[in-house]
Amino acid sequence: MTTYDVAVVGGGPAGMEAALATARAGLSVVLIDEHHELGGQYFHPRAASVRARLGEHRPEGRVLAGQVVAAGVEVLTGTTVWAAESSTLWVRSDPAGVHAVRAERVVVATGATERSLPFPGWQHPSVVSGGFAQHLASSDGVAVGARVVVAGSGPFLLPVAAAITRAGGRVVALVEAGHPYGVGAAQIRSLRHPGKLVQFARELWPLLRSGTRLVQGSVVRGVQTSGSELQSVEISALDGNSSPFRVAADTLVVGYGFRAQVDLLRLAGARCVVDEHDNDLTVDVDAYGRTSVPGWYAAGETTGIAGSLAARAEGALVAAAVVADASGRALSAPPAAVRRARREHAFAALSRSLYPGAGELARKLMDSAPDETQLCRCEGTTVGQVRAADAGSSADVSAAKTLTRAGMGPCQGRYCAPALCALRGTTPESLASRVPLRPVPVADLVASPLLSSGELTDTVQEA
Template sequence: MTARHVLVVGAGPAGLAAARSALAAGAEVVLVDSAEEMGGQYHRVPPAAFGAAHPERLQHHWAPFTRLRRELRAHPRCTWWPETAVWALEPRDPGEQGPPRVHLLHGPADGSGRTRHVLAPDALVLAPGAHDRVLPFPGWELPGVFTAGAAQALAKGERIAVGERVLVAGSGPFLLPVAGSLLEAGAGVRAVLEANPARTLARGWGSRPWQLAAHLGKTGELRDYAGQLLRHRVPYRTGRAVVEARGTGRVEEVVTARLRPDWSVVPGSSRTLAVDALCVSHGFSPQLELPVAAGCALLPSPAGEFVRVDGEQRTSAEGVWAAGEITGIAGAPAARAEGALAGWYAAGGDRTARALPRLHQVRDQGRDFAARLARAHPIGAAWPGWLRPDTLVCRCEETDYAALCAAAREESGAAARTARLATRAGLGPCQARICGPTVGELRARLRGSAPDARDAEGLAAPSSHRRPLAQPLRLGELARAPAPPPPGHRADGGPGSVPPRDPGPELPDDPAP
């Protein structure tokens, strides 16, 4: 018997848990992340060069995180590659078994001197996470308008407070930790606006939400954030949203308005508020380009598309497992349980391991949490009501709503591809990461059909997540021969040759380390 080679993409809560349990099952593990530090967005840590004596002061669940980080760094069968971007997944040759070959670039972000690597693992665990979804509104392209995630990343990772009079707006429980991070960094937070009315929140979370939060170890966090808002006298308002940002060259004021449950604007309810920064998040977009490139089937849901997984976190693509936010937005505790399961099964771990029932239970609670979260913080169908003809929908190409409407009216607007060409929406540097879901939704509504239901004949169904190059790379890097894989790992599809180093694997039973 030889050790399984498991490649884990993403070192957030899901990826770290996956690496840990794959190691516990006896696998050789390579863990990669585009950042320099482990932790992902949830455990966003200040850079090592800051020499922070007390990084734990910005973190929840810090001690178990640092223990796990130490364990993974020191583990003889674990190779940790920071600053590593997966730029392509390449299907195996016909007749070859296993997940796609993984093309990596290792080195400073977007640099031209990065090292190329190609790995051919026995199993691939995808845990790339999610980023904020921000719906367009007039003025959202102004400097000083940030995603909520940006405000938090800057506060925790750079120690920068984005403003002195900041408004946090959008939908979802994530707005609370963002406000918390801003306050900690010394920013003034004028208010936190939740677009959904209190009734939607109450109905969505359902009975005994606190019990659920307790199961998932979230109670303390929620209590901390609520206490912080109270101490700083920051109002939390429901049923209110930012419908416009204004300013010359930067955001100077915002217009907020009362929303009905479907997010239509209540006439006469608008107010203006002077701000120097606005932080917005209407939910999360899972980072689906790698699962889509790997051929994983997606599952549509009211909250958007996610990767479809079975009870063992296995995707529809051979040798590919998925964990964390790409399977549903459920937060860190669920991501850890999913990661632990994905890593264990990907490594060929024993299906009778004693810790499995508990992990499955926590994962299922996480799915319940995700379902409630989606019900409590939906995006109201009437949100396009705040768009104006000149509101930018695609930030990169500056495609406005009027252009999208015109393209949809024309005959040539019938196919997603031709529409993209006509409007250029989604063709800019971000490759539709920001506007993709929004453009798809608006086009469908304007044409009165399901999103991208039909397309040019003979071409694959379009998806805004299809990016043949998952990350930008430079021609010079492409021309260079790949460097060898880490010791014990393969770049080709041949059989493994590394014997397991410590038999008798045991799965740790604490899913939330």
């Protein structure tokens, strides 16, 4: 079996940039992504039929993907990494099934997942995430609904609402848990980023023009439905100091920002630390993406949320570290990538200071969530069941998982972990990263020649 110099997991802006630069430096590189085309979340390619009608979406992503292929990178799309042990990645694809990919060095660029916080009715089909609504609007040109409420917290809500409006939907209300829209010290500091201010104005303008109601300091408490139809959304102040009110809508888009996807890095043993603002884990990396495990690196939103430009720059920086470590030569980082990463992270930090921490938000929302609220959609566990679980200690989140099955379904807690940790008053550190990271059909494991040859080790076989 080939042992590559470098395996890059994740074909978004960060992973593509890392694969391209390491391949151009003469290393043998494999780039793995579970999607069927390269691009990740930001360069998410349009389906061929939509492309024929609307043209290319964010064409620079196609250009980058073309450069990756031309540089000789072996691209494995439709391939999911579900386990890892030192220099071996266990992957699954169709029709190959389960197999191993080996590399001297691994760059993890698996991006982020959306942060959801449950409320009664969030599992209704007319309640969707910001990422879904954004992809539908900006990539496919389709508004997710005719009368839409966009709610949650964070800078992503505004571009989502703007994209829905441009696609022909009416955003009747934008409901933000914090108070970012106003004039304060942080907003004044944002004058240092004029390009971002222009982008902000471009996104705000269609909403102002179409009469979107801006509600700050408030959150969604529930939805009123009739069968599969959404009728209205119930909103009240985050601190509970005002009476709830309803806004008629056919669709609710709700999201509380993004969480770095560190499960593969944790499995590899990379040190992660708790970010207190969001009560979430971030991987401990140096300025060039080296983790605490020799030979393992991280880049892009896996290392923190700062947008696609920062992700691309970090892909170039991690590549510089990989090339230096592989060759024993001094590290030579592209100055433009250093400047870009610094600038984008400075803006991300400024932007973050405008919004309430996700940890505090999760605690407040979970404290007031009724018992019947569904917490884990994979297993159907409710908030009340988690509250009632006799876990011995309120902070023993693993025991609560075992007793209620919350977080043990196909998503492995990726979506319910923030709420589960808020309910048990703990951090996601106490939720271990487990094999398989993604569902793997048992038939594929059984059919794998690796099983009979003994190559799948005990840890992986136990999965």
